[in-house]
Amino acid sequence: DTAVSQTPKYLVTQMGNDKSIKCEQNLGHDTMYWYKQDSKKFLKIMFSYNNKELIINETVPNRFSPKSPDKAHLNLHINSLELGDSAVYFCASSQADFAGDTQYFGPGTRLTVL
């Protein structure tokens, strides 16, 4: 069973389009995250939700809007896609929100904006 799953795995789209990436975790975790990995493999947090409540929003353009319908899901909607949005987006989850809590990652969604 996949612990953290994301759909789609690949997403190719035109500039200006709106797209969504879905994430689900079946680990019973309270906290979920979105990370962006750029072309140089650098990983940076974008958002974090704890029990459906937004707790981290890291200087991300407001074209990116996360939505957490319940504890097990955290979706990422991106409006007016730009070339610079091309990256791999990872969803992750953890049991709680303290320093020693391990985050488990989904398989990633490779977004290519043409």
Place this chain on the structure above:
Amino acid sequence: AQKITQTQPGMFVQEKEAVTLDCTYDTSDPSYGLFWYKQPSSGEMIFLIYQGSYDQQNATEGRYSLNFQKARKSANLVISASQLGDSAMYFCAMRETNTGFQKLVFGTGTRLLVSP
């Protein structure tokens, strides 16, 4: 300032040898966690090992061990008896608590290549 520094962009090791991947960190928070993740060419991020700032002993998980030197602020990953399947990117990451909103901050990664 860079919170997590991985100075080795690439490392080579022969199969069955041990290899050490370096990681230094910067924090003023007394409570923090250090993590290592592996990213194979298939792209997924795989959790390997965790070390807490208050842990007295170095963490170990199978062939992975963490050489934690708190005074030097280093948390090097040691992989013993390397296997071909260990070829991947390895990321060191830190989680602090002082902001009240814990987040994982990653280093730039080290690409490990294991040769037969």
